[in-house]
Structure formats: structure tokens, C-alpha cells
Amino acid sequence: EPSDFKQKPLLPPPKMEDAPNPGGGWKPVFDPVSFNTIIGYHWDGGFDYLHDDSTRLQTVELWIPVSRANLRYGKPTPSECCFGGSYDGAPYLIYIHGGAWRDPEIDAMSFNKTAVNILSSLAHQPGALSPEQQSKKKLAGIASINYRLSPYPNHPTDPSYSGDIDRSAKHPDHIHDVLTALGFLQKRFGVKEYILAGHSCGATLALQACMDDKRWNIWGGIKDGEGDVLTVTKPKAVVGFNGLYDLAGFIESPPREYKRWQEAYKEFVTGAFGEDEKVWREACPASADPKWVKEWKLSYEEKRRKVVLVQSLEDSLVPVEQTEGMVEYFEKENEKLGEDEKVKVVVLRDAKGGDHDEVWKRGDKMAEILWYVMEGAI
Numbered sequence: 203e204p205s206d207f208k209q210k211p212l213l214p215p216p217k218m219e220d221a222p223n224p225g226g227g228w229k230p231v232f233d234p235v236s237f238n239t240i241i242g243y244h245w246d247g248g249f250d251y252l253h254d255d256s257t258r259l260q261t262v263e264l265w266i267p268v269s270r271a272n273l274r275y276g277k278p279t280p281s282e283c284c285f286g287g288s289y290d291g292a293p294y295l296i297y298i299h300g301g302a303w304r305d306p307e308i309d310a311m312s313f314n315k316t317a318v319n320i321l322s323s324l325a326h327q328p329g330a331l332s333p334e335q336q337s338k339k340k341l342a343g344i345a346s347i348n349y350r351l352s353p354y355p356n357h358p359t360d361p362s363y364s365g366d367i368d369r370s371a372k373h374p375d376h377i378h379d380v381l382t383a384l385g386f387l388q389k390r391f392g393v394k395e396y397i398l399a400g401h402s403c404g405a406t407l408a409l410q411a412c413m414d415d416k417r418w419n420i421w422g423g424i425k426d427g428e429g430d431v432l433t434v435t436k437p438k439a440v441v442g443f444n445g446l447y448d449l450a451g452f453i454e455s456p457p458r459e460y461k462r463w464q465e466a467y468k469e470f471v472t473g474a475f476g477e478d479e480k481v482w483r484e485a486c487p488a489s490a491d492p493k494w495v496k497e498w499k500l501s502y503e504e505k506r507r508k509v510v511l512v513q514s515l516e517d518s519l520v521p522v523e524q525t526e527g528m529v530e531y532f533e534k535e536n537e538k539l540g541e542d543e544k545v546k547v548v549v550l551r552d553a554k555g556g557d558h559d560e561v562w563k564r565g566d567k568m569a570e571i572l573w574y575v576m577e578g579a580i
């Protein structure tokens with residue numbers, strides 16, 4: 203794999219004139235701790251990952267940190283702080299939102315609080331202004347992916363209608379969009395190393411992104427709106443928050459306390475994957491057979507693939523059994539693999555993690571966990 207990663211020269215950083223809407227473009231992100239400090243930039247309005255072919259939801263949000271040097275001297279511009287080459291090779295953090303493949307009220311901006319907290323930690327880390335830290339290149343940028351949703355005709359306030367192309371997606375459309383976005387980020391912003399995080403069905407998608415493309419009927423690569431075949435390298439680590447990993451298993455025998463959601467699960471699973479239970483099984487990372495871990499190939503020098511599974515024990519929608527099943531799957535697979543092929547699995551069962559969506563709504567604990575993963579402390 204390393205040999206077929208041909209890096210084309212990157213385009214210059216996007217400028218204000220490229221903004222999709224007047225007044226859009228790079229907007230400063232202010233530190234939530236010391237309000238008048240600029241700690242990064244956010245590209246207002248998102249980037250279309252399919253260029254002119256993008257629909258409303260085929261976009262990525264991007265946040266970039268200011269460099270330590272610029273933090274010191276103040277008033278940086280985005281082209282100075284990130285795209286000048288000083289961050290070359292630093293990892294990105296990429297997020298996939300949840301919402302059961304269909305919720306119109308949860309999108310890529312649901313990561314904003316977490317992203318801002320991470321930029322703040324970066325600016326406040328001890329010795330942030332020292333030359334040694336400046337060359338450490340901890341984080342190149344943060345991206346959050348929008349993807350087309352499945353129908354939600356009975357949503358109480360924003361029901362989908364059949365002509366809406368952004369709300370008529372069916373598996374494997376969602377994972378196609380995610381892979382296209384990852385390819386776009388690699389082509390446009392030079393993303394190489396990255397950590398892929400996801401919440402709820404976003405965690406499902408993050409692990410699906412590690413599986414072989416052929417499982418999603420992709421033969422000969424992902425194409426973008428400019429006629430290029432995109433290189434999609436795989437993440438070095440995946441972090442799943444309150445993730446869905448075995449939908450058929452849940453629907454077949456939900457844990458007692460969660461039985462009241464059985465019909466709701468059936469409804470959104472059918473909406474996203476269709477009626478065929480075999481498709482649910484094959485698509486889900488904890489039930490896919492043959493097992494897929496070997497398909498997660500790393501194309502850069504990295505010792506080991508890592509999965510961090512975070513589950514709140516106060517989650518009223520997703521039972522911890524989803525995470526336990528995923529752990530078992532990896533453990534069984536690891537037994538068959540050589541020492542340096544094994545996936546490192548870390549599980550965080552959070553007794554005080556709050557309900558299903560609290561972790562991204564608050565954004566503090568999510569930021570902290572992702573920070574530790576970036577530092578290599580988890």
C-alpha cells in the first residue's frame with residue numbers, strides 16, 4: 203500500500219474569495235477560557251467534497267489551530283498558521299456524527315464544542331510557546347463529515363419527503379459519502395495520518411471505513427466530482443462513542459432494559475439498510491462475517507491499529523452490550539493474528555457518562571478523551 207500513495211501537490215489554502223457565501227470563509231475561533239485569544243479558524247459553511255456535484259449534505263467542516271508561533275505574535279491568518287508546511291505530517295482528527303442515519307437535527311457541526319475545546323487544549327498545553335513544542339506537530343486540523351441521510355418521514359418537526367436527495371440515502375450510500383469525504387481531505391488538505399472518531403451510528407461508519415471497500419460495492423476506488431480517483435488511506439486509530447456495532451443482534455434479542463426500543467431500532471435500521479437482515483449483519487462491524495480486521499491496512503509507518511470504545515452506562519438508547527460485543531469480536535480475531543497485527547482495544551465504560559447524546563452536547567469529556575488518544579496516553 204505505501205507505494206500506491208502518490209501525493210499530488212496540494213492546492214494553495216482556500217482564501218476568503220473561495221467562500222461559498224458572502225461573509226463566509228475562515229472565521230476566527232476564540233478561546234472559551236480567555237475570550238480574546240484566537241486559538242484557530244473554522245471555515246464557515248463547510249467544503250463540498252464532491253465539488254459541483256455535492257448535495258447540501260455532502261460537505262466537511264474544518265477547524266485549524268493557529269501555530270504556537272502565531273499564538274505568540276497574534277493576528278495570524280489561516281494560510282500562515284497551517285498550510286505553510288510547518289504542520290506537514292501532523293495528524294488530523296476526523297469526526298463522524300450520529301443520529302441513527304436519519305436524524306436531520308444532528309450534523310457535522312455537532313462536533314463544534316468538542317473541536318473548540320481541543321483547539322483550546324492545544325493552545326494551553328504546557329510549553330505551548332516553546333520552540334520544541336512548536337516542532338512537535340501534534341494536530342494539523344480537525345474535520346467533521348456530513349453525509350446524506352436515510353428517510354425519516356415520521357420525524358415530529360422536520361419530516362423527510364421523498365424528493366429530497368439528501369434524505370433518501372440507503373446503505374451503502376452513507377459509507378460511500380464518508381469515504382469520499384476522507385479522500386477529499388487527503389487530496390485537498392494533505393491528510394495522511396488521522397484519528398477517526400464517531401458517535402452512535404458515526405462509530406459504526408468509522409469502523410466500516412476500516413473495512414475493505416469491496417464490501418460496499420466499491421471497485422477501483424472512490425471518484426470525486428473532478429474525475430479523480432481518490433486515495434483513501436485508513437485511520438491509525440478509531441474512537442467510538444456510544445456506538446452501534448451489531449444491529450441485527452440488538453433487534454433479535456435486545457437487553458431487557460432496552461426492549462422498549464426494539465421497534466424504533468427496526469424502523470431506523472430498515473430505513474437505512476432495507477428489510478434484509480443479512481445485509482444488517484454483513485454491514486455491522488461486530489457481526490460481519492468473514493471477519494474484517496485484516497482489511498484494515500495502514501499505509502504509513504505505524505506500529506499498531508487502535509480502537510477506543512467509549513460507552514456511557516447511563517445511555518438510555520444504546521446498551522453497553524453493543525460495545526462488549528465489539529470487544530469480543532476483536533478479541534476473537536486477535537487470537538488468530540500475529541503479535542503486530544493485533545488491534546489494540548481500549549474500553550472506557552463511563553458510569554457517569556450521561557445519556558446518549560450528552561457526550562457531544564457537552565463536548566468537554568469527548569475533547570478530553572480524544573486529546574488523550576492524540577497524545578498516545580490511551
Ligand SMILES: Nc1ccccc1C(=O)C[C@H](N)C(=O)O
Binds near residue numbers: 302305466
Ligand atoms: N433510537 C435510537 C437508538 C439508538 C441510537 C439512536 C437512536 C435515535 O433515536 C437517534 C436519533 N435521535 C433519531 O431520532 O433517529
